[in-house]
Amino acid sequence: MKTTKKTSSRTAQQQVQPLTWLGRPWRNRAWLHPLFGSGAVYAAGQLLHATEALDSQHWLLRGAAAVALPAIGGMAGLVSAAGDRFSEAARGFLISAGAGAGVWLSAAMLTSPYSQMTGLSAAAGALLAFCAYPAVRSAQLEWEQHYRAVRAKPIPAQITAAPAEPPKDPEAAKWEKLLAKAGAPGLTFRERIETRSGFSLLMRLPENGKLTYARLATYAENIEISASLPTGAVTFERATTDQGRALAREVWIHVDVEDVLSQRIDMPDEHTPLSINNAFPIGKYADGETIYLKLREIAALIVGVRGRGKTNLLNVIIHQLSRCTDVTLWMIDLKGGRAVKPWLRPWLEGKVKRPVLDWVATDRIEAHRMLAGARGLIDQRGQTGAGGSKIKPTRELPAVIVIADEVAAVVGARSGPKSVRDGEGETSAVLAGILTGCIQLGRSEAVDFILATQRSTVTMTGNGDLKSQCELRIGLGVTNPQDARSVFEGNSVAARLLAKLKDQATRGAVLIQDGDGGRITPGKSFYMGDDDEQRTVTRAAELHADFPAPLDQRGQVAVDAAVRKLGGDAGYFDRWSEERAGHLYSDDIPTLDETPPAPTPAATSVAPTSAIPTTGGARFFPRSSEKTPKPPSVDEEWAKIVAEYESSTAPESDYDTADPENVDRSARMVQIIDEAGDQGATASEVMAIMRAEGTLWKTRTTIYDALKKAIADGLVVRTGSDRRGRYYTPRHHG
Numbered sequence: 001m002k003t004t005k006k007t008s009s010r011t012a013q014q015q016v017q018p019l020t021w022l023g024r025p026w027r028n029r030a031w032l033h034p035l036f037g038s039g040a041v042y043a044a045g046q047l048l049h050a051t052e053a054l055d056s057q058h059w060l061l062r063g064a065a066a067v068a069l070p071a072i073g074g075m076a077g078l079v080s081a082a083g084d085r086f087s088e089a090a091r092g093f094l095i096s097a098g099a100g101a102g103v104w105l106s107a108a109m110l111t112s113p114y115s116q117m118t119g120l121s122a123a124a125g126a127l128l129a130f131c132a133y134p135a136v137r138s139a140q141l142e143w144e145q146h147y148r149a150v151r152a153k154p155i156p157a158q159i160t161a162a163p164a165e166p167p168k169d170p171e172a173a174k175w176e177k178l179l180a181k182a183g184a185p186g187l188t189f190r191e192r193i194e195t196r197s198g199f200s201l202l203m204r205l206p207e208n209g210k211l212t213y214a215r216l217a218t219y220a221e222n223i224e225i226s227a228s229l230p231t232g233a234v235t236f237e238r239a240t241t242d243q244g245r246a247l248a249r250e251v252w253i254h255v256d257v258e259d260v261l262s263q264r265i266d267m268p269d270e271h272t273p274l275s276i277n278n279a280f281p282i283g284k285y286a287d288g289e290t291i292y293l294k295l296r297e298i299a300a301l302i303v304g305v306r307g308r309g310k311t312n313l314l315n316v317i318i319h320q321l322s323r324c325t326d327v328t329l330w331m332i333d334l335k336g337g338r339a340v341k342p343w344l345r346p347w348l349e350g351k352v353k354r355p356v357l358d359w360v361a362t363d364r365i366e367a368h369r370m371l372a373g374a375r376g377l378i379d380q381r382g383q384t385g386a387g388g389s390k391i392k393p394t395r396e397l398p399a400v401i402v403i404a405d406e407v408a409a410v411v412g413a414r415s416g417p418k419s420v421r422d423g424e425g426e427t428s429a430v431l432a433g434i435l436t437g438c439i440q441l442g443r444s445e446a447v448d449f450i451l452a453t454q455r456s457t458v459t460m461t462g463n464g465d466l467k468s469q470c471e472l473r474i475g476l477g478v479t480n481p482q483d484a485r486s487v488f489e490g491n492s493v494a495a496r497l498l499a500k501l502k503d504q505a506t507r508g509a510v511l512i513q514d515g516d517g518g519r520i521t522p523g524k525s526f527y528m529g530d531d532d533e534q535r536t537v538t539r540a541a542e543l544h545a546d547f548p549a550p551l552d553q554r555g556q557v558a559v560d561a562a563v564r565k566l567g568g569d570a571g572y573f574d575r576w577s578e579e580r581a582g583h584l585y586s587d588d589i590p591t592l593d594e595t596p597p598a599p600t601p602a603a604t605s606v607a608p609t610s611a612i613p614t615t616g617g618a619r620f621f622p623r624s625s626e627k628t629p630k631p632p633s634v635d636e637e638w639a640k641i642v643a644e645y646e647s648s649t650a651p652e653s654d655y656d657t658a659d660p661e662n663v664d665r666s667a668r669m670v671q672i673i674d675e676a677g678d679q680g681a682t683a684s685e686v687m688a689i690m691r692a693e694g695t696l697w698k699t700r701t702t703i704y705d706a707l708k709k710a711i712a713d714g715l716v717v718r719t720g721s722d723r724r725g726r727y728y729t730p731r732h733h734g
């Protein structure tokens with residue numbers, strides 16, 4: 001979230017309190033003075049006239065008129081002196097003069113205007129007024145001076161009747177001018193806040209509505225040119241109220257001068273345990289804040305064309321998820337295992353007991369099994385009510401996160417067989433259906449999905465339903481604005497920014513939207529390293545091997561049952577069997593001078609697993625129906641020649657044949673080969689069993705030395721080259 005730091009650059013307002021009368025502004029009161037005077041004289045005259053016309057003996061009426069006349073006079077004085085323009089003295093003077101005149105008129109009415117008494121009282125009143133006048137005048141002048149001073153003083157903003165003009169400080173003037181020059185006139189500067197990578201400006205759109213937020217966003221490049229900023233430095237965001245409601249006229253313009261999007265931000269070397277219940281960092285927002293992802297109860301969709309950093313981002317996410325002690329990670333990798341292998345390597349090499357990925361699928365059939373297994377797990381958790389209405393993952397009951405890279409190859413309309421009869425497994429539509437169901441129901445059962453694809457059109461993501469289930473969207477660079485629009489559902493501002501992320505430096509730059517219609521924010525993912533060996537990934541896999549939780553026992557059984565229902569005699573427990581995962585292992589053996597092995601799932605080796613019993617080597621070998629050895633191919637013939645050349649030119653081995661440990665281990669090795677019977681065993685298969693038992697040598701080459709020694713001693717016979725050959729004991733080699 002952006003931090004908002006209020007800067008009170010606005011100066012005190014020079015607004016003046018207006019004249020008021022009975023609390024309301026009344027500027028023209030002075031004009032009305034003659035009116036009050038004549039009104040009062042008229043009213044008094046009418047009263048006198050009416051009293052004259054009445055019976056002079058009607059005393060009651062005459063008495064009322066005698067009271068009314070001073071009241072009229074007093075009121076006339078009061079009205080004339082109303083408002084804060086008059087001093088107390090002036091107000092008293094005018095009221096008493098009015099009331100005195102009324103009393104005199106009453107007396108004149110009741111007696112006679114020409115009597116001596118009436119004449120004298122008129123003269124006394126006039127004398128009194130004449131004497132009081134200088135004092136009243138000086139008091140009034142003094143008051144007026146004070147009044148003028150009060151008028152000139154600033155008053156607090158909250159009692160200002162009219163909205164104030166924002167001050168034109170140099171910063172405001174500079175940005176308003178620059179934006180007008182860039183084609184966006186009429187914007188008013190409101191505020192500037194500093195961010196970690198630059199600053200943000202709060203601007204107000206012009207009230208005539210001619211410049212909208214969407215239109216302003218099209219000027220990003222013009223603004224960058226006008227302000228001499230790097231491409232992508234300017235982004236926009238609607239300002240919101242504290243409650244998160246977008247304001248129509250207020251816009252944040254983020255200026256990220258540090259250009260985080262073009263920087264390389266190395267993955268922090270942190271390997272402490274985490275929990276899926278907390279958010280974890282995956283990169284930095286353009287304003288320098290850390291991007292935290294919380295992958296609980298949410299499906300994520302990551303979209304980006306080749307080479308924009310999708311694999312890297314997935315690795316960052318797996319890195320963090322593999323630190324979670326309450327997560328079981330499954331991964332569908334239809335790049336033939338390229339993405340998963342670095343994560344499996346430490347385990348395949350026997351350095352650790354468990355792989356960080358609990359299950360991998362590298363073809364559609366295995367992916368189907370995994371999705372069916374996920375569904376089985378969701379149903380089991382739903383039925384048993386494990387963990388109440390919503391599961392809070394723990395190590396005993398972990399969340400299962402299924403990551404599907406290149407999901408289009410599993411559920412995309414253009415992938416997969418047209419019909420299940422084609423023998424390539426289920427159609428994409430069926431798989432998309434299972435996946436959608438899993439996403440919908442998996443949320444409360446702590447089974448969540450991260451889908452990655454090159455494009456987010458419906459053809460690629462299976463169906464609209466599946467896509468709309470993914471609330472968390474992460475877009476990397478795409479090839480055209482149309483693609484960009486499909487990531488963030490018609491949001492043209494985001495689309496334009498996404499389509500801009502094209503150059504080398506912005507690889508790994510992302511736009512993140514959390515929640516449907518949520519804020520879309522640019523950022524950059526951490527960088528996991530670029531060497532072919534993916535050393536950072538392998539190191540993390542080694543360090544995190546014991547962190548991810550194994551699936552709970554009941555879950556394992558449910559998953560196994562669900563997978564078995566698909567037929568083919570495959571379940572969860574034999575997910576690492578040679579038929580299903582052997583290719584991962586055999587490809588992993590360094591075959592420096594060999595031609596690459598054919599990428600068939602029926603490859604020749606097997607990887608160990610904690611879920612498979614670690615004794616009884618025969619379980620690991622191909623079933624008799626599959627054992628018929630194929631005639632050697634040209635590749636194998638060639639490999640054999642290379643191997644023979646190698647062994648004839650290889651330096652003397654330093655394998656110590658007298659070392660008792662070597663003697664014991666090689667005896668066990670020969671025993672395993674013997675148990676394999678007439679099917680024979682590959683070196684990888686023997687290694688897998690020995691590793692599972694804990695009898696394997698520390699270095700991989702030693703087994704080849706031991707095998708060579710056993711061959712030389714006549715204990716073992718080999719067919720094929722040493723690394724890809726099969727080994728038999730003489731009694732089984734016919």
Ligand SMILES: Nc1ncnc2c1ncn2[C@@H]1O[C@H](COP(=O)(O)OP(=O)(O)OP(=O)(O)O)[C@@H](O)[C@H]1O
Nearest residue numbers: 264305306307308309310311312507508525526527
């Ligand atoms: N966060 C990042 N920071 C810096 N460079 C990155 C980042 N992410 C990726 N790159 C660069 O982009 C290149 C492509 O990345 P990556 O292989 O992850 O892309 P991809 O989209 O998965 O492509 P592909 O589908 O071909 O594997 C990497 O070799 C790396 O140099």
